[in-house]
Amino acid sequence: MLDIKFIRENVEAVKTAAAAKRLSCDVDRLVEVDARRRELQLELDTLRSQVKESGQLVGLLRNPKSPGYQRAIQEGKSEAEIKARADAVQNELAEIKPKIKSLEETEGPILQEFDELMLTIPQPADPEVPIGKDETQNVELRKVGEVRRFEFEPKDHVALGAELDIIDIERGVKLSGSRNYTLKGDGALLHQAVLRLAQDMMIQRGFVPMVVPVLVKEEVMYGTGYFPTGRDQAYLCERDEKSLVGTAEVPLTALHCDEILSEAELPIKYCAMSMCFRREAGAAGKDTSGLYRIHLFEKVEQVIICRNDVEESKKFHAEILKNAEDVVQALGLPYRIVNVCTGDLGMGQVQKYDIETWMPSRNAYGETHSASRFYEFQTRRLRLRYRDGAKTVRFCHTLNNTVIASPRILIPILELYQNRDGTVTIPEALRPYMGGRERIEKA
RNA sequence: GGAGGAGUGGCCGAGCGGCUGAAGGCGACGGUCUUGAAAACCGUUAGGCGAGCAAUCGUCUCGGGGGUUCGAAUCCCUCCUCCUCCGCCA
Numbered sequence: 001m002l003d004i005k006f007i008r009e010n011v012e013a014v015k016t017a018a019a020a021k022r023l024s025c026d027v028d029r030l031v032e033v034d035a036r037r038r039e040l041q042l043e044l045d046t047l048r049s050q051v052k053e054s055g056q057l058v059g060l061l062r063n064p065k066s067p068g069y070q071r072a073i074q075e076g077k078s079e080a081e082i083k084a085r086a087d088a089v090q091n092e093l094a095e096i097k098p099k100i101k102s103l104e105e106t107e108g109p110i111l112q113e114f115d116e117l118m119l120t121i122p123q124p125a126d127p128e129v130p131i132g133k134d135e136t137q138n139v140e141l142r143k144v145g146e147v148r149r150f151e152f153e154p155k156d157h158v159a160l161g162a163e164l165d166i167i168d169i170e171r172g173v174k175l176s177g178s179r180n181y182t183l184k185g186d187g188a189l190l191h192q193a194v195l196r197l198a199q200d201m202m203i204q205r206g207f208v209p210m211v212v213p214v215l216v217k218e219e220v221m222y223g224t225g226y227f228p229t230g231r232d233q234a235y236l237c238e239r240d241e242k243s244l245v246g247t248a249e250v251p252l253t254a255l256h257c258d259e260i261l262s263e264a265e266l267p268i269k270y271c272a273m274s275m276c277f278r279r280e281a282g283a284a285g286k287d288t289s290g291l292y293r294i295h296l297f298e299k300v301e302q303v304i305i306c307r308n309d310v311e312e313s314k315k316f317h318a319e320i321l322k323n324a325e326d327v328v329q330a331l332g333l334p335y336r337i338v339n340v341c342t343g344d345l346g347m348g349q350v351q352k353y354d355i356e357t358w359m360p361s362r363n364a365y366g367e368t369h370s371a372s373r374f375y376e377f378q379t380r381r382l383r384l385r386y387r388d389g390a391k392t393v394r395f396c397h398t399l400n401n402t403v404i405a406s407p408r409i410l411i412p413i414l415e416l417y418q419n420r421d422g423t424v425t426i427p428e429a430l431r432p433y434m435g436g437r438e439r440i441e442k443a
Numbered sequence: 444g445g446a447g448g449a450g451u452g453g454c455c456g457a458g459c460g461g462c463u464g465a466a467g468g469c470g471a472c473g474g475u476c477u478u479g480a481a482a483a484c485c486g487u488u489a490g491g492c493g494a495g496c497a498a499u500c501g502u503c504u505c506g507g508g509g510g511u512u513c514g515a516a517u518c519c520c521u522c523c524u525c526c527u528c529c530g531c532c533a
Contacts, residue, residue, distance in 0.1 A: 041493050045502045052502090055514045059461045062513085090513050097513090260453090260490085262471095383491090391472090393490080 001380040002121050004034055017124030020131055020342040023229075030117040037114050040107045047100050054089050061086035119228055123377040125342045126351040132341025138354070139341065144325070145334030147358050148416050155422075156361035157414040158290045161187060163422055164442050167291070179280060179295045183407065186440045190413070190426070191298070191406045193433035195273055198300040198327050198404035205323060207271040207302055212251035214274050215242050220254045223382040225348035232281045248274035249400040252303040257382035260393060266386055267306040267316065271403060274299060291407040292366065300403040307386065308376065308394045317373045320401040321353050324369045327404055330429040333412050334358040336365050348377035360415040368409055371401035
């Protein structure tokens with residue numbers, strides 16, 4: 001969410017920024033509603049002020065023991081006169097009250113529309129972000145690692161998984177429909193190994209591991225920017241007005257909502273391993289094969305909540321990107337870093353770097369990580385603030401990035417580490433989590 | 444799920460329907476004192492929205508929403524959360 005004052009003073013810039021993100025929002029209507037809202041508040045405040053003052057006067061005039069009553073007596077007023085005065089004031093009030101009521105009735109829908117519109121205004125992208133319409137116009141920043149050349153015909157992860165009996169997609173689909181799967185034996189272990197490695201690396205770097213709810217109230221989804229836009233991507237538990245999160249970013253970022261932290265508590269660095277639920281609405285027919293695009297996966301996520309400082313945000317953005325790169329490097333996977341263009345950026349993101357890991361079966365780099373910074377976008381929605389050195393209350397900045405998401409990351413691991421005989425070498429970093437074994441072979 | 448009890452400022456805790464956005468205490472911050480620190484003493488210490496260049500002013504908020512009343516933290520209704528007892532249970 002942006003500051004309404006900023007929007008008022010930068011209408012054209014806000015529109016341009018929204019257009020660059022290819023998001024539609026009605027800034028003109030918002031400005032109009034905002035003007036009306038302020039007008040009404042001014043009127044209401046004035047009337048309420050009158051009512052309050054007169055109400056107190058009535059109280060004094062009705063109470064013989066009050067100083068006001070006594071003063072009137074001393075001024076030579078009779079009891080009847082005082083009562084008449086009280087009645088008169090009360091009658092005035094009786095006229096004002098319906099006015100307030102009616103203004104409030106006008107104000108209600110205006111406020112609601114105001115709030116709704118505010119939630120649809122996107123955060124402008126950083127000037128460093130390339131302008132583009134979709135992911136095809138993301139800009140590659142650098143490539144790391146050598147892409148393996150096979151001296152035999154490599155299999156894809158689906159075939160490998162089936163032959164090694166570690167991935168069973170058919171039965172997953174039988175239970176839960178398309179885009180579901182099961183992991184078996186070493187498949188399940190490999191999945192968990194990757195997550196544990198990632199979490200251990202984050203703990204070493206000072207991130208506090210958390211276990212958080214993945215079924216959250218809708219306001220948490222609004223607060224982090226996933227609602228109202230994107231509501232169709234979430235699994236809803238409508239009976240309870242709750243939603244399954246698509247990432248632990250949601251509960252981690254919202255953890256301190258409605259709080260005013262002290263500056264000394266910042267930066268807060270959390271990581272959490274969680275289930276992630278995604279409907280993948282609108283993705284019908286896309287990435288239908290294998291473990292790439294699925295409804296349920298597990299992820300270790302990193303979140304930083306820091307001071308309201310652009311340079312600091314950028315510094316932490318680099319840090320969380322590096323954390324993830326280190327994990328991918330520890331796994332020995334080739335990848336590239338992409339500067340995501342405006343059209344592929346979410347509502348709230350100022351800038352986003354994706355890590356794309358080489359996947360032989362796609363013959364391309366595929367997104368495995370996504371590092372975003374938001375500035376105040378989420379914290380304004382969440383009312384997440386801190387008191388700075390000058391005792392001023394300010395909105396925090398937030399950032400987040402994947403540490404590892406599995407089973408998607410199993411695609412490059414299985415495919416790149418496969419051997420001619422159909423076995424898969426276990427990356428060294430994962431061996432401690434796999435009983436020290438060096439390879440996965442058919443049981 | 445059944446029966447009771449409770450929700451006040453960073454925390455504890457008072458609060459008769461009016462002068463209470465809220466006593467008192469703790470904590471925190473600033474100051475006096477001290478070589479320094481402690482103690483003691485003095486002072487400061489909610490957030491939102493709006494108006495204003497600003498000082499400042501107005502309004503809203505005592506779990507949320509609604510109602511009674513000229514006036515509600517204080518009365519009524521409702522929802523939420525927490526605690527205790529009973530039942531069920533990973």
